[in-house]
Amino acid sequence: MRKMMISGVTVLALLTGGIVGFGGLGSSVEAAQATTKFKDVPATHWASSAINSAVEQGYFKGYADGTFKPSSPVTKAEMASILGRLSDQPNASTQEQNNFTDIPEWAKSGVSIAIAKGFISPSNYKGKLDAQGALQRGEMATWLTQGLTVVDPEYKQALSDVTNTVVPAKEYFTGKLASAQKNAVAVALGTGLMSVANDKTFGVDRTTTRAEVAVLIARYAAVAKTKPADFQGLNELRAVGLTGTNLSIIAPKYQKTPKNKFFDSYDYSKVTDQFSQVRNKELVTVTSYADVKLKNWIIINPYITGSKRSIYYPVFVDEKDTLLRGSYYSFAEFDLNIKNSMTQLQAGSLLQSPSINALKSPNSESFSKYSVPHINDFLGSKGLFQVKNPTYWSMGLLHFDTELTTQVKLITKEGIDFNVTSN
Structure with missing residues (x-):
């Protein structure tokens, strides 16, 4: 200057x-x-x-x-x-x-x-x-x-x-x-x-x-x-602000699942790789214990350092944390509306996805220091949710190994299919 x-x-x-x-x-x-x-x-x-x-x-x-x-x-x-x-x-x-x-x-x-x-x-x-x-x-x-x-x-x-x-x-x-x-x-x-x-x-x-x-x-x-x-x-x-996820920046290999991976009779026009189209929308669940919305989805590559490391790394991950087989960390912010009652295990059955799973939150020291909402904040005895509308961050894994499940699939009740796979 x-x-x-x-x-x-x-x-x-x-x-x-x-x-x-x-x-x-x-x-x-x-x-x-x-x-x-x-x-x-x-x-x-x-x-x-x-x-x-x-x-x-x-x-x-x-x-x-x-x-x-x-x-x-x-x-x-x-x-x-x-x-x-x-x-x-x-x-x-x-x-x-x-x-x-x-x-x-x-x-x-x-x-x-x-x-x-x-x-x-x-x-x-x-x-x-x-x-x-x-x-x-x-x-x-x-x-x-x-x-x-x-x-x-x-x-x-x-x-x-x-x-x-x-x-x-x-x-x-x-x-x-x-x-x-x-x-x-x-x-x-x-x-x-x-x-x-x-x-x-x-x-x-x-x-x-x-x-x-x-x-x-x-x-x-x-x-x-x-x-x-x-x-x-x-x-x-900016990406999280506009779309709800940093996937395209941290894991650009994850792209829209090709048409040839679907049955010929499937309406591929409803398939999207734009998370914004399912963000804050009610999702189709495997079980019916709660209505589910996803507010945000953060991906972190734990294998790199310096300027290429995610800005969210210090929030969710400790330096000592490591993963196997090239997986990335996947953190999703769940917004649940429990219909009657639900346990922590039942929350894990809502979507049954290795990448986006409501079963547990990170146990890292960083997560605690930033006071990020944890599933334990809402659980009582025997893992039963004590509130009807908990909002918390969960932890999953984003896989790249083809021997594991690499597909991430979320379908809104309106029929929009967010469907991405590691290519």
Whole structure:
């Protein structure tokens, strides 16, 4: 990202270690040297490199006592002013006016520029930004992903595509991720712009620290230069949002079962490989203990590492977990309507599929840490369901070995036949 001169900052901000003016440091070399002297930012600090870069580029400076205060929160006015200085960020095609009434004088210009660059939308507020309040991570995700939509319209489409996705954050599974922030959090996670903490929460209500902002500046610059389609995680989130499954991304060998695998008399026109056509539809069951719907279907290849690994891997699978004969993990979100009573074993007889089976949920540590709904949450003594409408995630196996059952077959009560096989 190109360095640019900074304006509109008062002496007060300079002295308090806020956003710096262009006269704060004499050169890039001096800036880098200055950061190495921060008493509270040793070379081993997780954000030391990013802090060095942020100070070098003039986004921050240290305090008079020789500290940087990496854990101190950043206010909305400060962050808006920083975002307004991103020189590679274009202006939004549609301009909104800065009608906020609570912006301090030193930040008015920066906030107006951040609005012009598309990071902040005044129409989402009621005349006040709460400019002196600490910026929380959920709002940060909203600002940054809105900025991405200005850089590349495909990011705007991505924000729409993830509306119904499964978000790999604890708040999603516990129902504490507000719909107003869900899409932004999903895109922030899918691009690697932001991540979950050790407790598996995104932390929408946690304040954003100076160290985090230093890191986010660098990450945003990298993401903004990358096409949305180049992020596998984002592709998965979009696919699940639009279709209910990431099958085509993780297991593209699974395709529509060929016509020659059916009897000549079978109406092949009803066969589909589009999971969206059976998603949230009542399915034909083998037994009649409950009405069954599938909300989502997640596939995970456990044999790969790095950027090609599913974004959902950390949610469902532990590092130590392995499978045999090339099978993939298959996780389905069941929505059941139990007619009278039903046991866990009877749930396993509803579809009788090795890939999509309501019998059990994962027992991984990851699954527990993310607080994903488990079948045990709804079972009482003797494995009897205690609620009539349980929604939980199950675990199965997606086979590729032709000696095993590779076909996945789901038929809706309207007659649509989702039918895919490993080819």
